[in-house]
Amino acid sequence: MLIFGAVFSCLDPIMTVVAGLSVRDPFLTPFDKKDLAESAKAQFSARDYSDHLALIRAYDGWKDAEGKQSGYEYCWKNFLSAQTMKAIDSLRKQFSHLLKETGLVNQKTENCNAWSHDDHLIRAVICAGLFPGICSVVNKEKSIALKTMDDGQVLLYSNSVNGVASKIPYPWLVFNEKVKVNAVFLRDSTGVSDSVLLLFGGKISSGGLDGHLKMLGGYLEFFMKPALADMYLSLKNELEELIQKKLLDPNQEMKLYDELLMAVRLLVSEDQCEGRFVFGRQQPVPAKKAAKEIQSGKGGVYNSKNELQTLLVRAGHGAPTYNTKQLKNKQFRATVIFNGLDFVGQPCSSKKLAEKDAAAEALLWLKGETQSSSKPIDHALLLLKKSKSKKRDRTPVYGSKWN
Template sequence: MLPVEPKLGKMLILGAIFNCLDPIMTVVAGLSVRDPFLMPFDKKDLAETAKAQFAGQEYSDHIAVIRAYEGWKEAEREQSGYEYCWKNFLSAQTLKAIHSLRKQFFYLLKDAGLVDQNVENCNKWSHDEHLNKEKSIAMKTMEDGQVLLHSNSVNAEVPKVPYPWLVFNEKVKVNAVFLRDSTGVSDSILLLFGGNISRGGLDGHLKMLGGYLEFFMKPALAVMYLSVKRELEELIQRKLLDPTLDMHSSNELLSAVRLLVSEDRCEGRFVFGRQVTLSSKKTATVKTPGKSEADNSKNHLQTVLTRAGHGPPTYKTKQLKNNQFRSTVIFNGLDFVGQPCSSKKLAEKDAAAQALLWLRGEDHSTSRDIDHASLLLKKSKSRRKTSVSDAKWSTKWS
């Protein structure tokens, strides 16, 4: 038994499986004790600057702890640990506690048979900080709604975190809900390690937290994520039941996971409505429907949905303060908001036109030409034929 919370214990097991145990032990130990970063009231700005230097460009409180601990170990070897802590506003007592917990974690994992005497084998991928980031729960919470970052977090002063998701370990409520520590992560990390995922209503539509989080991608890619996640969970179960299991037999699966995690450019491209910066110099253009097409957009949208076997769309229209109207069209669990218009009728037509643009893959929120209509028009019978168990996962993105 590991003397930590279940989610932290899972991190240790994953660290052993993915051969990045050393930094993961530091993160888990750091989350099990007091924050090693001191924030003196009269020198808070200097302390925050020192912590930010450890985080660098990783947007991660957990990476900051890893680097601070590694620096402290190096300073201790040079008999300058006290000066190191004083200069960087670190608690020597907490760092020693982290060091002690790390030893305890290693011996417990060794006794359980999850690691062997060869420390190098356990840390083959420790240099890959994509694998060292904490993987627990996403920043958006159904319980709290909007949350804020704690002032002690390295991400609190960042104008924009270039990641689609933040994960955290602890939250506190004062006049609002604050996240004490956070790390930016990609879609791939969330999909593979963030909890149960299920199929949505369309091919290529994945859901988490009962549909609170949604992802849209090519159908084959969605099948691949489901398959990799299922095989990874099965591997973890087999390893726990048989600690002597040779992980080399699953090297292809582990390599696929590493590739997905390391090569994900953290654009959030699977999140509907999130704009993705194109890597090419060409600028994305948005096609505006012509007058005749816009006039028939409501009828056209209903025809498309009927052919796909879905019910008619519903419209919710609000009158704005400037006496204009904005409409939202809803179908198959998707919402599309139109531009403000002078009348309710025009607002509904504009919302329908926006939905049609997305169905054709012409919406500006995607960097690729994806014909969503072809996905929607696939009959439910053909969808039932596609099963995760029949699919072979691939490490290719497209």
Template structure:
């Protein structure tokens, strides 16, 4: 047995496997390290140094071989492992599989200045279990977490979580329904909401119903997921962020200045933010939304806060 002073060493060992805001991908990293050590007959030493269970690693390896055998029996893969693993380097694909397997176990990530909070549809605010790699993070640059299970002690804790993007959830989560306006998509009865350009919303719906599963289709999905960002539409970003936090949609007031430019103010939750002068109303509203976003995301701001403060 190891003494309690080894706890810090165990945490340091675990940190080296942490990658991409995912407990599941951290386990994959640990397993891959073990398989490499096994080739040099150093599996037990690897586990000892990294505070891992050799029995658990062997159990994972046995399950992996069993699953592979089942896939071969059903004709989904052949015996050429090189072909089957041609995209194994792409971290986005394991994240897709994790999302597909764990949905509808999903919670929203709401950033509050320098920290974040988590909310599920059933429980409201929840916490991450202490040994999660994500519990050590001050920010998670993804809008959602999918998780394996919940534990209730004094509060409700999530175990084994992986951060996912909007595209991963839209393409590999549950059913999608249309919202109240063009470009508004909903999942889980409206608990998950997405705002985007109508053409992009239709693209997601088309991909979900696509019958073609050839290499071209998969490549298109990979590209979409790998480039997944909120984009430069600050109005959509702000509305999505507020909706996930449980607030009403923002409202805009635009005023034409003496120099023929426009200046907009956005208001929500008792706060107002004024943008910089722009050449048209559309750009003025986007600039006001961008100022509000910078405050909400905890970045340095050059914004006139008319009422209240951003906390």
């Protein structure tokens, strides 16, 4: 996995994932605060259906907090193990040293992190490292059917971000570990698309029909147009050759393979994840649009920042604050902070949109519409109840109208 991370210039987050696979789960789940702990982890997941991406964001946040001498406070607030975070940090340093010693990474690691912001690419590299830990996903009306080649029907641990999801919009999950109790449970997992599995999974071969590809001895089968199948086979072979050359000659100049790497990045980012290459795969029923996509009753555009501020002010709290950072791909990611809680939004093209997205994440949690708990909780109602005594002495605030 580390080699793929170096080749595809997303080494930093991949080192975090590999280190996380070697230590105890840093996400704590106290029995008496299970719902709060699950909500805290859901903030890091950001509806990405990946425990590994959640770990990356949790570590990055901890690292920033450590620089401000507030690492323990960050862990306490987000139900994280400070000891495990330090262990991950130590392992990352060891990995970096070993990669530099072997020549796979030069002394200036900036070149190895040019695409560390690309979550699609990170998923692909995670798939390369965890395969053949692969599980098929079929969304049913009221449940999710999960199957592995060795165990048949399996389940997900409840502390996984995917374990509490009602639908998983990916045809496959890659995982590292499974545990058998009364049934077989998968621990941390990450959703991946057909393209990711075809290019970063195991060996693929042609089937008996044109456009028919097989993997794992025929257990996994994909059907597509013959020209498309030939393209996947060609890219897969070129990618494997590149990895072999890099292993034999760590100083191999990667600029010679820019077109190949760009084609792979484009494929994994543009795949809509509907599992269209799997025969008989049913399209999942589209979920309700998130609050940020809903329009107001008057026909005006919905503003999540306004609604969040109105809700907090009516509850007797101060206005939320926003911490927005520009990513290396020139997009923006915002974090909204209020009442000791942090909510991270998706990368957006502008600072304004990023802040709205973060506010929408917070509203989903407040309204109990996230998948962070098996029991829906109206956090907004709890927030209002806690500040009821404060509001008795306040003049009512009339902001945007509640629908």
